[in-house]
Amino acid sequence: AQKVTQAQTEISVVEKEDVTLDCVYETRDTTYYLFWYKQPPSGELVFLIRRNSFDEQNEISGRYSWNFQKSTSSFNFTITASQVVDSAVYFCAVGNNFNKFYFGSGTKLNVKP
Amino acid sequence: KAGVTQTPRYLIKTRGQQVTLSCSPISGHRSVSWYQQTPGQGLQFLFEYFSETQRNKGNFPGRFSGRQFSNSRSEMNVSTLELGDSALYLCASSLGQGEEGELFFGEGSRLTVL
Numbered sequence: 071a072q073k074v075t076q077a078q079t080e081i082s083v084v085e086k087e088d089v090t091l092d093c094v095y096e097t098r099d100t101t102y103y104l105f106w107y108k109q110p111p112s113g114e115l116v117f118l119i120r121r122n123s124f125d126e127q128n129e130i131s132g133r134y135s136w137n138f139q140k141s142t143s144s145f146n147f148t149i150t151a152s153q154v155v156d157s158a159v160y161f162c163a164v165g166n167n168f169n170k171f172y173f174g175s176g177t178k179l180n181v182k183p
Numbered sequence: 184k185a186g187v188t189q190t191p192r193y194l195i196k197t198r199g200q201q202v203t204l205s206c207s208p209i210s211g212h213r214s215v216s217w218y219q220q221t222p223g224q225g226l227q228f229l230f231e232y233f234s235e236t237q238r239n240k241g242n243f244p245g246r247f248s249g250r251q252f253s254n255s256r257s258e259m260n261v262s263t264l265e266l267g268d269s270a271l272y273l274c275a276s277s278l279g280q281g282e283e284g285e286l287f288f289g290e291g292s293r294l295t296v297l
């Protein structure tokens with residue numbers, strides 16, 4: 071079965087703290103894609119990153135970084151020096167070639183000033 | 184470049200009625216996917232269309248249906264509405280070919296069933 075587990079329902083941090091959002095996935099596909107999306111209060115899901123299953127390189131984009139470990143089926147997301155504007159619900163998802171995505175339940179991040 | 188446009192943004196229906204939601208994808212995108220988001224079940228895949236053909240379907244009853252037109256615009260329909268159908272319905276578009284599986288989401292249509 072395909073499944074994404076985001077065990078952290080809600081996280082609260084103070085601005086400038088680093089925070090890591092955990093994601094563990096299950097899939098039967100040999101080729102798959104992993105994603106992180108951000109959902110601000112407006113409701114629109116904003117794409118953050120895509121990672122192919124055969125590319126385990128970690129990635130850094132500004133204050134954001136992602137750690138993909140196929141051996142543990144994890145794709146964790148770290149925000150460095152968090153800001154109030156980072157407050158949102160973050161979703162991890164696993165998908166296949168035909169755009170069938172399985173989303174985790176989301177982690178609500180509260181960044182307090 | 185215009186994003187994914189969903190209409191209507193908000194609507195209220197009563198049990199037993201039907202509803203049609205519309206989605207206009209990003210220009211050049213041929214794949215449109217639909218998701219239902221509820222507080223209890225989270226984001227759940229409904230179906231995906233590519234070049235007017237349904238390629239994938241989630242585990243929803245037959246009351247949920249969709250279609251895609253030649254211009255890639257898509258509609259989804261829910262018949263015989265139930266209270267549990269109250270949700271945010273999100274549409275996403277992508278190029279839809281192989282690795283270009285990056286989904287771009289619209290702001291959603293929030294359906295309330297009374």
